[in-house]
Amino acid sequence: MEQQTTSHLLIEHVDLLDPQAPRGIATDHSIWIEGNRIRRIAPASALNVSTLIQSGVRGNIEVINGRGLFAMPGLVNAHTHSPENYMRGATECMPLEPWLVWLYGTCGEYTARDHYLCAAMSAVEMLLSGVTASLDHVWHGGAWQREYLDAAMQAYRDAGIRAAVAPMFDDHDYVLDVADALGHDLRGSVYGQSHGGYRPDRDAYRRAVLHDTLAMLDEWMRDWHGSAEGRLQAFLGPAAGQLVTEECMQASLALARKHGAGVHMHCVETRVQDYCIRQVRGKSLMQWLAEIDVLTPELSLPHSVWVRDPADLDLLAARGAVPVHNPAANLKLGSGLMPMRAMLDRGITVALGVDGACSSDNQNLFDAIKLAALIHNLNHHDPKTWITAREAFEAATLGGAAALLLRDQLGALREGWLADVVLLDLNTPVLAPHNDAFGMLVHCETGQSVRHVIVNGHVVVRDRQLLTLNAAELVAEFTERARALPFRQPLDAKTQDDIARCWRFWWDVMTRVTRSE
Numbered sequence: 314m315e316q317q318t319t320s321h322l323l324i325e326h327v328d329l330l331d332p333q334a335p336r337g338i339a340t341d342h343s344i345w346i347e348g349n350r351i352r353r354i355a356p357a358s359a360l361n362v363s364t365l366i367q368s369g370v371r372g373n374i375e376v377i378n379g380r381g382l383f384a385m386p387g388l389v390n391a392h393t394h395s396p397e398n399y400m401r402g403a404t405e406c407m408p409l410e411p412w413l414v415w416l417y418g419t420c421g422e423y424t425a426r427d428h429y430l431c432a433a434m435s436a437v438e439m440l441l442s443g444v445t446a447s448l449d450h451v452w453h454g455g456a457w458q459r460e461y462l463d464a465a466m467q468a469y470r471d472a473g474i475r476a477a478v479a480p481m482f483d484d485h486d487y488v489l490d491v492a493d494a495l496g497h498d499l500r501g502s503v504y505g506q507s508h509g510g511y512r513p514d515r516d517a518y519r520r521a522v523l524h525d526t527l528a529m530l531d532e533w534m535r536d537w538h539g540s541a542e543g544r545l546q547a548f549l550g551p552a553a554g555q556l557v558t559e560e561c562m563q564a565s566l567a568l569a570r571k572h573g574a575g576v577h578m579h580c581v582e583t584r585v586q587d588y589c590i591r592q593v594r595g596k597s598l599m600q601w602l603a604e605i606d607v608l609t610p611e612l613s614l615p616h617s618v619w620v621r622d623p624a625d626l627d628l629l630a631a632r633g634a635v636p637v638h639n640p641a642a643n644l645k646l647g648s649g650l651m652p653m654r655a656m657l658d659r660g661i662t663v664a665l666g667v668d669g670a671c672s673s674d675n676q677n678l679f680d681a682i683k684l685a686a687l688i689h690n691l692n693h694h695d696p697k698t699w700i701t702a703r704e705a706f707e708a709a710t711l712g713g714a715a716a717l718l719l720r721d722q723l724g725a726l727r728e729g730w731l732a733d734v735v736l737l738d739l740n741t742p743v744l745a746p747h748n749d750a751f752g753m754l755v756h757c758e759t760g761q762s763v764r765h766v767i768v769n770g771h772v773v774v775r776d777r778q779l780l781t782l783n784a785a786e787l788v789a790e791f792t793e794r795a796r797a798l799p800f801r802q803p804l805d806a807k808t809q810d811d812i813a814r815c816w817r818f819w820w821d822v823m824t825r826v827t828r829s830e
């Protein structure tokens with residue numbers, strides 16, 4: 314199907330999100346979109362087809378009748394892993410470390426078509442629920458091939474969503490080093506083997522793999538970064554702070570800067586990670602990143618749950634990296650609660666993500682927004698630390714834009730900014746009677762009021778129908794393919810033993826951590 318192109322798009326007589334207006338709602342306005350930018354926002358009486366023609370606008374003007382609709386900026390899902398879509402709803406809640414062993418032991422080897430299907434399914438779910446941009450920290454259970462990355466990019470190109478794809482890679486697992494020191498054999502597990510395991514030539518192997526991976530990614534970025542009218546970005550995704558060397562981080566940042574792209578890396582998601590990093594490096598992850606000079610605004614840091622020392626928070630604020638809150642995944646894996654208030658108080662821009670569909674388990678950012686606005690109330694002794702509806706919503710819009718390196722270009726309805734606009738049907742039981750804009754967007758909306766979606770000036774969802782992909786055919790193929798994957802089979806004895814070993818390691822570390830408190 315052809316994506317509908319629109320050079321001039323006028324949304325007339327719409328109510329829209331305006332934090333300065335009473336209840337945050339500016340009524341009966343028009344939004345004029347030219348190309349991929351919002352050109353003008355004004356009361357409908359002053360901005361309509363007649364005034365546009367009088368002002369010299371030529372060519373076809375597509376008009377959307379906005380009566381009964383509410384315009385908001387498109388949501389930005391600033392952290393996900395599309396390959397996990399096959400495993401949605403497949404696991405019980407469990408800590409990240411044994412969960413990772415299960416994932417490595419059962420995901421199997423994906424084809425390029427699998428990567429296409431998983432990315433496309435993310436895009437379909439997100440667009441239909443008001444997410445117009447995504448940062449996909451894409452992984453592969455084995456060595457990267459260029460065709461896998463091309464397939465994911467092609468899916469986002471076909472879907473019409475804005476997306477940054479950050480392929481995950483790593484070059485040294487410091488958790489395995491700590492496990493060795495504590496007498497736990499994780500290297501022989503499926504998890505350890507995929508991180509170098511027992512290889513005697515580990516360091517030479519690490520350097521060769523890193524070199525080859527970055528060379529491949531350099532070409533991939535050259536071909537894709539900024540393509541599809543700037544809608545697609547090719548980022549670098551060093552996997553996590555406990556899985557990378559200084560060489561890996563510095564080379565990643567240098568390559569990202571060569572292409573004007575970003576770097577996306579998991580950041581102390583769990584206490585076990587924080588413990589291992591401090592044991593091996595003798596300092597916190599923030600201190601290490603700052604010392605090797607990679608803690609910069611180009612770096613986005615999903616989770617950042619265990620960035621808690623005031624000195625670390627100050628470093629994060631001073632250097633301008635963007636932490637990404639993933640409340641659903643943090644709850645499912647029991648990782649902890651990101652110190653969002655302490656970050657906002659320091660002027661740190663916080664983004665919001667859903668994380669992969671094996672840990673959260675849908676791709677609906679409205680769920681994440683609501684959780685972000687509620688979960689911090691667990692700090693019941695201090696209501697000053699709670700997150701307001703506006704703060705949660707802005708993490709999902711302006712914060713996500715910062716993670717995509719689109720600060721001051723994306724994330725609000727403003728003249729001159731990118732035209733990613735979602736139109737909600739106001740006359741639903743969910744949103745009526747429209748008491749307060751941020752209240753209804755954060756505490757009421759579930760995604761079911763999404764009526765039209767515009768990305769980069771193009772209408773991609775009209776009357777709740779995706780115009781770009783055949784969602785029904787994709788779901789059928791995706792479901793058929795999932796039946797053949799190993800995670801649907803009973804666990805084999807080796808994987809069960811690997812998971813049990815990891816549990817023992819997890820208990821050991823957590824006992825040490827809590828004993829020292």
Ligand SMILES: [Zn+2]
Nearest residue numbers: 394615668669
């Ligand atoms: Zn993640």
